[in-house]
Amino acid sequence: MVDSFWQLFGRRIILIPPKIQHYIDLIVVLTQKELKVKYKSSFLGYLWSVGHPLAFAFVFFVAFKVVMRVEVEDYALFLIAGLFPWQWFSNSVNASPLAFLGNASIIKKVNFSRNLIPFTQVLQDMIHFVLAIPIIMLFLFIYRKAPSLSWLYGIPALLTIQFFMTFGVCLIVSSTNLFFRDLERLTTIFTTLLFYFTPIIYPERMVPEKYKTLINLNPLSPLMVNWRNLFLGGTLEAAYLAISLGYAMLAYLLGYWVYKKLSWKFAEVL
Amino acid sequence: MREPIITFDNVSKIYPLYHHLTGGYKNFLFHLPKWIKSLKNAKFEALRDISFEVHMGETFGIIGKNGAGKSTTLGLMAGVLKPTRGKVIVKGRISPLLELGAGFHHELTGRENILLNGVLMGLTRAEVSRKMSAIIEFSELGDFIDQPIRVYSSGMLARLGFSVVAHLDPEILLIDEVLAVGDMNFQKKCIDKMLGFKKGGVTMVFVSHSMPDIERICDRVMWIDNHSVKMVGTPKDVVLNYSKF
Numbered sequence: 001m002v003d004s005f006w007q008l009f010g011r012r013i014i015l016i017p018p019k020i021q022h023y024i025d026l027i028v029v030l031t032q033k034e035l036k037v038k039y040k041s042s043f044l045g046y047l048w049s050v051g052h053p054l055a056f057a058f059v060f061f062v063a064f065k066v067v068m069r070v071e072v073e074d075y076a077l078f079l080i081a082g083l084f085p086w087q088w089f090s091n092s093v094n095a096s097p098l099a100f101l102g103n104a105s106i107i108k109k110v111n112f113s114r115n116l117i118p119f120t121q122v123l124q125d126m127i128h129f130v131l132a133i134p135i136i137m138l139f140l141f142i143y144r145k146a147p148s149l150s151w152l153y154g155i156p157a158l159l160t161i162q163f164f165m166t167f168g169v170c171l172i173v174s175s176t177n178l179f180f181r182d183l184e185r186l187t188t189i190f191t192t193l194l195f196y197f198t199p200i201i202y203p204e205r206m207v208p209e210k211y212k213t214l215i216n217l218n219p220l221s222p223l224m225v226n227w228r229n230l231f232l233g234g235t236l237e238a239a240y241l242a243i244s245l246g247y248a249m250l251a252y253l254l255g256y257w258v259y260k261k262l263s264w265k266f267a268e269v270l
Numbered sequence: 271m272r273e274p275i276i277t278f279d280n281v282s283k284i285y286p287l288y289h290h291l292t293g294g295y296k297n298f299l300f301h302l303p304k305w306i307k308s309l310k311n312a313k314f315e316a317l318r319d320i321s322f323e324v325h326m327g328e329t330f331g332i333i334g335k336n337g338a339g340k341s342t343t344l345g346l347m348a349g350v351l352k353p354t355r356g357k358v359i360v361k362g363r364i365s366p367l368l369e370l371g372a373g374f375h376h377e378l379t380g381r382e383n384i385l386l387n388g389v390l391m392g393l394t395r396a397e398v399s400r401k402m403s404a405i406i407e408f409s410e411l412g413d414f415i416d417q418p419i420r421v422y423s424s425g426m427l428a429r430l431g432f433s434v435v436a437h438l439d440p441e442i443l444l445i446d447e448v449l450a451v452g453d454m455n456f457q458k459k460c461i462d463k464m465l466g467f468k469k470g471g472v473t474m475v476f477v478s479h480s481m482p483d484i485e486r487i488c489d490r491v492m493w494i495d496n497h498s499v500k501m502v503g504t505p506k507d508v509v510l511n512y513s514k515f
Contacts (some may be wrong), residue, residue: 018394021394022389022392022393022394025320025389025391025394025395028395029386029389029390029395030386031387032382033375033378033382033386036377036378036382037375037377040377040378040418074448082487101508104376105373106373107350108350109347109348109350109366109373110348110350110362110366110390110391111348111349111366112390264352266284266341266350267345267350267351268285268351
């Protein structure tokens with residue numbers, strides 16, 4: 001299925017100049033590689049990318065709804081709407097330390113745009129997230145709700161913002177990790193901490209008044225809150241959208257700058 | 271006089287020896303000044319002030335002991351390394367050096383790796399698809415082509431690698447020690463292919479430890495010793511001196 005999609009995509013752009021065509025082909029081939037490698041040796045394949053956040057949702061549901069009886073409406077749905085986009089971010093970032101390190105043999109031999117490696121990894125995780133949206137819809141139906149028309153522009157907008165934010169972070173981590181290998185361990189700790197500081201398993205209104213201003217200091221908060229609001233009620237908050245867009249641009253520019261500064265040394269340190 | 275297609279102009283390459291902050295934080299904090307000093311001083315000079323030219327359509331051999339700087343030279347040509355001093359000028363599309371399975375992914379099949387490798391080396395997907403059957407046929411891998419390459423032997427990997435590069439339509443071809451692992455038959459096939467490239471006017475840079483191969487294929491040979499150029503000349507002269515050395 002993925003194959004035929006790309007073939008269709010490839011055929012339509014036959015009139016594109018060769019250089020850009022090659023660039024697109026590189027992205028396609030590298031993404032295909034990521035997808036194939038991921039599923040090659042696992043029997044359940046796609047189910048794993050959905051199973052992981054679902055299992056988490058189940059754990060949080062038991063802990064907070066069943067045991068601690070937190071007052072949040074439709075808590076299972078609430079969790080899933082936040083955990084899926086989070087999963088994309090954390091999967092990409094946690095994999096990024098090895099993005100360049102794991103492709104040492106190519107980087108040492110071939111001169112190509114190396115930033116395409118983290119780019120395609122983030123793209124691949126994004127595809128998984130998009131493929132998981134039907135699961136969110138399924139839960140909406142279970143809770144007698146329906147997708148909203150605003151998804152049509154809301155999803156692409158948030159996808160773009162999250163893509164550049166994630167890609168920026170991944171560029172920083174994957175480039176720096178070549179010179180400072182401890183980053184690999186730090187990254188998982190960092191994403192775990194960030195997860196609990198982001199309103200995903202709790203709504204932002206439950207955050208005590210004196211800490212409320214801190215929420216927007218976390219680049220992921222406005223984005224994740226927007227995702228959840230979009231999935232649950234079809235609404236997008238403009239202020240959050242603007243803030244997360246700002247963070248995304250910042251992360252991307254910073255990431256690109258770090259990458260540019262360090263990339264010429266990659267072949268030396270690998 | 272043919273025009274130079276690769277020019278090395280007083281090129282030096284110095285690697286800093288990277289320390290990956292080992293030894294723990296206590297150690298790191300206590301010895302910070304010393305550590306910074308060692309960072310500045312720990313350097314390794316892989317190439318010292320080398321200059322040479324490779325001419326259009328020529329087959330240029332590079333020989334020398336392990337660690338003499340041959341691979342660094344190729345890395346500079348391929349553009350994956352930057353010279354510390356001096357200038358490297360390359361005119362034309364370079365097809366990168368191939369080494370056993372560089373850029374291959376062991377979970378993918380031979381066929382999938384051909385696509386991946388071909389595109390990485392500068393072809394579009396359509397071009398690779400068009401050449402796919404020729405590449406597979408040249409590799410003589412038969413049914414193995416649809417097996418993940420982790421089951422391949424090293425000789426089979428070399429076949430796959432060379433087959434891709436042999437079909438790249440290169441302008442400049444960099445070849446780093448690939449023929450050593452293939453069987454006799456395939457080695458001969460590779461040499462034939464390279465002689466074919468030579469006739470077709472492809473510029474080749476060929477690193478090898480096999481003196482017979484060097485003598486058979488190359489027009490000129492450079493001998494790198496102790497990080498600088500020891501000698502450049504006809505294969506016969508250089509190989510003779512090298513073996514006496």
